[in-house]
Amino acid sequence: MPAHVWTPWFGVLGSKSGFDSLEECFGDLTEHVFALETGLSADPAMMWQVSGLDGYRLVGYSDAHSPPIVGRETTVFETDLDYFAIERALRTGAGVCGTTEFFPEAGKYHVDGHRKCGVRLDPEETRKLGGLCPVCGRKLTIGVLSRVEDLADRPAGRSPRGAAGFRNLVPLPDLVAETLGVGPKSKKMSAETDRLVAALGPELAILGDLPLDAIAGCSPPLAEAIGRLRNGDVAKDPGYDGEFGRIRTLDP
16 A cells, blocks of 8 residues: 555655556556555545546555654544454455545645745646746645646546545644644643543544534533534645645634
């Protein structure tokens, strides 16, 4: 399963890879690839625009080298808990229920840009500039959104038959930090997150499943933030050229 397939530097379909399809990259070994990992800067809805990816299971995962953020993207299975059952689900699709994803705008390479110059551009703006930074004249880092548009052969909003679903969430510590008006790594945020998890249960359940009234009993601002999150009522500052984007839930 190739990881973060759209990211510029190391993704098989990224702007720096030199490949426009899995077949170009893997040749006669392509038949052994059966699943693709979306990466933080893309989600299944973006990948569904490329019909050549329809035959692959789409999964989402987190970086194991950062324990506090393990699970911020995850794949949901309905299988026995053993290696062979999970592998069979990934090969066939039976038992893969979907993914929990970042908002792709929060990823580090969602749109185009040049971090050193503070330049962030949508794909259309990049095309008008010929892919060059308007400040320094060097090549821009072309992000995931541009690459998806380059390779798309169907409009946004359609899903292949039988495709598993997904949901976009924001990590609980980020929401807690926003409600408190503190940084995402502050001690105040950590203490409040620990309190909420002890009272309400696991982070993913709080974010996606727990009734808002139950959350409001512990933190009314968090209940408001999660309600907006579940409805997709968020403000998005997309990431670019290695700079994480930001998702805000409590803006007016």
